[in-house]
Amino acid sequence: MEKHQQELWSLYHMLGQTAELTEEPAIQGGESRCITQFNNTLARLQTIDAVPDGLFDELPADASLGDISFACRQLAAFLAPSLTKETEPETPTFQWPEWTRQLKKDVLSIDKAAEIIAGLGIPGLVLLVAVSVSGVAGAAAITAGLTILGPGGILGGIVILLASTFIGSALAKFGFEELFKRVLDNLKEKGMTDAEILEKIEGYPISKELKRSLRESMGPRSDAS
DSSP: OGGGHHHHHHHHHHHHHHHHHTTSGGGTTOHHHHHHHHHHHHHHHHHTTSSOTTTSOOOOTTOOHHHHHHHHHHHHHHHGGGOOGGGSOSSOSOOOOTTHHHHTSOOOOHHHHHHHHHTTOHHHHHHHHHHHHHOTTOHHHHHHHHHHTSOOHHHHHHHHHHHHHHHHHHHHHHOHHHHHHHHHHHHHHTTOOHHHHHHHHHHSOOOHHHHHHHHHHHGGGOOOO
16 A cells, blocks of 8 residues: 555545535535545545445435535544655645635625636636536536636546535526626626637637537627627
8 A cells, every 4th residue: 555655645635625625605515526526535445455345335325415524534534544644745735726715605695706706717607607507516517617727636626516516506596697797797897808708718628518608698798899
C-alpha cells in the first residue's frame, strides 16, 4: 500500500470534504452525486487493497445526507492509521476555489443568486442552462461543469456538485426565465455584450444541444452587438 500513499491521502481528504459538504445548505438535492462519489471511492480503495472487501457497504441510492456524512467519516477514520505523515503533501491536496464560499450560502434573494452565478462568469450562465435542462446531477450539468468550471476527477465533481445544487435551489425558488435574465443582466453590467457571450459559448467544448439551448434562451434578448 506504500506505493499508493499519495492517492490515499487524496481520497482521505476527499472523504473529509464530502462529509463537510453534506452539512452545507446548498447541497440539498445533491445526494445522488455524493453517493456515487462515495461508492466509487470505496471501490477504488478495495481495488488497491486499502480496505478489505465486505468491511464497508456501498451506500444505497436512497441514502440521506446524514448517512453519507457518517459513511465518509467512518471510511476516513479507517484510512487514517495507514497514512504516513512523511508522504502527506506539503500543500493541501485540494482547496475549495474562492467562488465556492459564496455558493455555500443560502439563496436569500433572486438578485443575490444572480450575482453569485454571474460571479462565475459566462460558465455560470452555461451551468444555469445545463442544470435547467438535465437537473442537478444530470449528464449535461456535470459534463459542462467539469469542462469549463474547474478541476476534473472526484474532487472536481464535488465542486461542480456544489455549484449545480446551488443553481438548482435557485431555479426551484425563482424559475428559469427570470433568473437567466438577471444573470445575463449582471454579465452585461460587467461590460459583456450578447455577441461576446455567444462567441465565448461557441468556443466551449460542450454539446451542440447545450449550445443550442443557450442560443435559444438568449435569442429574444440578443442585441447582436
